[in-house]
Amino acid sequence: MTINPRTASQDLPSLPSIRIPLPAKPRVKIPLVDSPIRGYMMYSYHLAVTFASVPAWPWFFGNFVQLQCDSRQLELGDFLKYSSMPKGELHFTEGTSRFNPWLADAPGFDKQSFLGGYGSPSERVVERLEQGYCVETFVDEYYIPVLYNGGNLHFRHRLLVFDCQEEERRLHIAGFDKKSQYSRLICTFEEFDDAFASVQPQQFEKTRLFKPRQDVFPAPGFDPLRLIHLLRDYLGGKNTLLSPDLHGSGQQGDSFRYGVDCYSFLAEFIQRIAVRRQAGEVLGVDFRGFHVLWEHKKCMLDRLKWLQRQDYDLPDSLIAEYGRVQSLCEQARSRVVMCARGLLPPDRGHLVEVPRYLEQARAAEVPILRRVLEILEAASTSPAA
Known part of the structure; x- marks a missing residue:
């Protein structure tokens, strides 16, 4: 704001303008x-x-269990925009904001x-x-x-x-x-x-x-029966509970694979990429699905530790065994990332080793999660439940 003293009186001498800063909003x-x-x-x-x-942690640990992928991407015809990279995506079913109870009506x-x-x-x-x-x-x-x-x-x-x-x-x-x-x-x-x-x-x-709502009622929390249902579906490679339409775009899930079947999807995806590259095709290597697989194992390991703190009878040895699953998926991810970034030559056998890590992780994970499922089911039917 500029103050001009001459507006007050024509008899006053001319003075320099003064700018008064406005307070910040x-x-x-x-x-x-x-x-x-x-x-x-x-x-x-x-x-x-x-x-x-x-x-939100109790709600989170009762969700974000199921994975899904689209088998049509194995045809290597769905490219990341403006690139020579076929998509090999893995997703958390119902992982987007439209399924977040605090933000669903954002x-x-x-x-x-x-x-x-x-x-x-x-x-x-x-x-x-x-x-x-x-x-x-x-x-x-x-x-x-x-x-x-x-x-x-x-x-x-x-x-x-x-x-x-x-x-x-x-x-x-x-x-x-x-x-x-x-x-x-x-x-x-x-x-x-x-x-x-x-x-x-x-x-x-x-x-x-x-802007998460503070007044959601009933307050979202941990639902053990929902977790049991999700684990059964994950281990069975099926989806009987969740909406697979991540974006609300009306996409159909007829070609989707779920749960443990996502291991074989990623293995086949990387095998097909390796074969096509060895034949001389210039194809990028999409590592995002492998990163999500690794994050899934990190979240599952945190979930098991959290369940143990909630007095579920999960032995330390079982949680330690699951740590190996996370490590194997991290090795698969790291190998694909290094090939994608040119830190390892992808056409000299480095990519074809990835399915072996995936199969070892799947073979280790299934019996562990079956045991976790048994513990949860027993707790849900006990008199104190």
Whole structure:
């Protein structure tokens, strides 16, 4: 605000203008924590927001058990956009925010309705941040230099904005950095505006506002009968309980495999990639499914330890045995990651060793989880249950 003393009296001498700074607008500080799952951002974003706001671990450990994959991807014809990499994806069934009880009714907007007449996307994001929301939206990563694809590849992907420095015109974002590490990063308003303007999300892909409800009733918690059902389905390679439609896009699951059958899917996927590469085809190696498999084992190991702390009679030896399952899946993941990044020559036998790790992990996991299932079933039918 400029004060001109001459407006008070024409007889006063001319004085320099004085600029009085306006007080900064108060803004809710939005918490964010590390997600237990980072293989796909459609899991990591909503979990990072949820765990920072509500006591969600009991709910988490009663879910995130079932895995699914699409056998059609074994034809190696479904490529990651703008790449020569056939997809080999593995997903947590009902892992996305639409199945999160604290965020299931999170407001969703298409591109135009989100802007709502504002001059720039960044201005709209800042307004939502001031209201206490994290904003999950879709951008072209090419225009955000700090992201993995920034400046290198036009790649449409979801992005989470969780904070801002309005005076410096910078947004705090979460994504994969130049080393492909899931990180908290910063971009400018201008970079975000260009990235937002350059993509057209699919019809079902909405910009969502994440602010976990504190008043969900009944309060989501651990459901032992649900866990028993999920473990039975996982071990049986079937799905009798969950909706496999991750995005709400209406996808059908006729070609899906579930549970332990995902081991054979990944083994066959990597075998087909190896054969095609040895025949001279230029194919990238998708390691994301192997990363999710490893994260599944990490979460399962944490689940078993948590169940033991809840007085379920899981012996230490059983939990230690499951640690070997996680280790074998980590070895498979590491081998695929190193081949994908050129740290190991993938066409000299390194890829074909991966199915052996997977089979060893499957053979070790099945009897352990069957024993866990027996313990849970016994506890659920005891008089004290």
